[in-house]
Amino acid sequence: MLWERAREPHAHRWSLPGGELRVDEDVESSIRRQLAEKVDVRQLSHVEQLAVFSAPDRVPGPRVVATAFLGLVPSDVDPERPADTEWHCVEKLPLMAFDHASIVHRARHRLGSKLSYTNIGFALAPPEFTISLLRDHYSAALGYRVSATNLQRVLSRRLLLEPTGGTAPPGPSGGRPAALFRFSAKGILVTDPFAVLRPPGSGRPAGGGGTP
Amino acid sequence: MLWERAREPHAHRWSLPGGELRVDEDVESSIRRQLAEKVDVRQLSHVEQLAVFSAPDRVPGPRVVATAFLGLVPSDVDPERPADTEWHCVEKLPLMAFDHASIVHRARHRLGSKLSYTNIGFALAPPEFTISLLRDHYSAALGYRVSATNLQRVLSRRLLLEPTGGTAPPGPSGGRPAALFRFSAKGILVTDPFAVLRPPGSGRPAGGGGTP
């Protein structure tokens, strides 16, 4: 979600929401406050620090150090937002202000990486969802096609997927109705990667696949 | 490597090296400059941003926002350093200044995670090393025993390990002399995790192990 700047510098370019850090708040409180002026912050399903951007010339005039965050909202919510904001596709960004395009690309890269080794993907989906929907989100974030079969198996084996029993209505062209799943309560949002070199006696990791 | 503070606040406590950011440098240049006043910065084998620490009360007096870095040096180098600095074991930290203890623990956690899914481990070892040395570094950073067999096999399969042909002299109690390895030139320092859900037709990932 980008915000069209009204004032110079970089008027009419699109920028990330943000603003100045107050002396009585930490950076995460600050970005939540800044964002709250635009949208309902409670919709945010995931927030994490991304990186500090501090090149001396990243903005005109006095140097500004920015702490960038990655924030996600489920795909079913479109929070109320003012007229000067707009959702944009990460692959077709408009002309952006300052170094914000590189921040977005870094965030997209982080999201793609974390999708592979954490269950952060659930932050992109509604409370109940079909595997196909989740696969589409994964594909969009990763930039390549993901097999629904593998996605379901991988997530199920990690005990992250729990069937609700319900089904979603088929699309306009028919097709078998998809089963609905929810995020398993035991599957706490893991933000750390799975260790490859495990402690001794901890069950065997994973592997497999390959091109035959 | 910690630095014993001479002045208040928190005099005689141990702190991480650092200082104020100048207006004409970015944060990484700044930490390298600060560090250069203490040690030879060229010894640093890896530097990466860790996180921003910005709690309003993290230091007494006016609020200070800190960008913490994780920096590694190979285990064989002990750079010249002034008398007010000292190497400390991460598991037996002295009384530390400000929130620096939590920064260290965060850094240790990051290192442990990255050891599992990147080849950052080479930043801990000398140019030529034995598998046992590398295993000891892994064990120390991860906090649990690591099998030298697995470590060698995993790294070899990723084409990161290259035998030099030489051997290291056995220890004082004898034993078979260990073969020396070097960091393979093809094994660029990967700082991103391996994707678990790969693009189609990309060869099969990994798996394996488990407790029999």
Added chain:
DNA sequence: GGGGTTTTCGCCTACTGGTCGAAAACGTGG
């Protein structure tokens, strides 16, 4: 040469993830 120590190698197993194809469950049009 025997005993102790450390490294190295091979074998086995459990399990993972990619691929593929068949079956299931729907809508639609003739």
Added chain:
DNA sequence: CCACGTTTTCGACCAGTAGGCGAAAACCCC
């Protein structure tokens, strides 16, 4: 109402990975 297209779901197969273990190799010292 039945053939067809569509989408989802499930099972089977396979290559490849990592953990565990034990035997063999290579050294020291006595």
